[in-house]
Amino acid sequence: MACINPRNTDVKAPLVVFDLDGTMIDTHADLIESLNHTITSAGLTPVTYEDLTHLVGQGARVMIRRAFDLKNTPLSEDELEPLFDRFIAHYKAGMPGKSRPYPGLTACFDRLKAAGMTIAVCTNKQETLALPLLEGLGLTGHFAAITGGDTFEFRKPDGRHIFGTIEKAGGDPARSIMIGDSVNDILAAHNAKIPSVAVSFGYSDVPVADLNPTTIIDGFDELTPELVLRLIEAQ
Ligand SMILES: O=C(O)COP(=O)(O)O
Ligand SMILES: [Mg+2]
The missing domain is CATH 3.40.50.1000 (HAD superfamily/HAD-like)
Known part of the structure; x- marks a missing residue:
């Protein structure tokens, strides 16, 4: 040794x-679940594991913004903040979840x-x-x-x-x-x-x-x- x-x-x-x-x-299962909880509330369709590999890496705000880009849906800074809060609340509440x-x-x-x-x-x-x-x-x-x-x-x-x-x-x-x-x-x-x-x-x-x-x-x-x-x- x-x-x-x-x-x-x-x-x-x-x-x-x-x-x-x-x-x-x-952490992928919990990230996907909380992200989908967040973006489907704004009318987007859910993301997959394959999508997550392109979205994760720069924190939750960037992950949400990238999900909207992926779904070709515009997102203003004002719209982002409540979605960010929704993600954080959901992710924290379930922790450690399936991770x-x-x-x-x-x-x-x-x-x-x-x-x-x-x-x-x-x-x-x-x-x-x-x-x-x-x-x-x-x-x-x-x-x-x-x-x-x-x-x-x-x-x-x-x-x-x-x-x-x-x-x-x-x-x-x-x-x-x-x-x-x-x-x-x-x-x-x-x-x-x-x-x-x-x-x-x-x-x-x-x-x-x-x-x-x-x-x-x-x-x-x-x-x-x-x-x-x-x-x-x-x-
Ligand atoms: O939360 C993220 O987007 C990335 O987190 P990591 O730096 O631990 O991979
Ligand atoms: Mg990593």
Whole structure:
């Protein structure tokens, strides 16, 4: 097992930064249900899972706006706000709903932490949704920091969202990696100049290999301390 030298206090623990939707947690059923609850009230027809992969990624407001674009229906800023409130109320009320961690996630956390590594969350989901969802699933205690799409004045794919998360978690960008499922995560890692791991099972609307991540995993059993160290040392 990989081991961190505990005597060298100048070297920060390796930090593994996780995206939330489609990476740690399979949230698609609840997102689709709340989105359809929202847009059908405005006369739109429901969206599908395939649609969701094009809509999710930049938070709830953008998801609703993209759904209207998808259905070729104009939407003014004034109309958006009550729909946004309707989405948030519905999504929050059902939480954690059908959302569940992907297989092997907590075993992966335990493995990384046993090797002296730190874990953080960098999601574009707003804090008022991300925090109770992680709490509802009993995961909060694993993380040194959780940042959302509204924590800073910037969000993924802006690399500063990752830097802000690393700083809050007490990490070092030179010893950090990003795990994500979509273009925002891989681009943000690229912009922050840190290695990226794409998961193949999330909500990307293109094959994740097209995003040029540093590497790809098909399940959390592949995310080992050895892989994390290899990626950090190779950067
Ligand atoms: O809520 C979203 O739109 C995206 O969330 P994620 O950054 O955790 O994938
Ligand atoms: Mg995601």
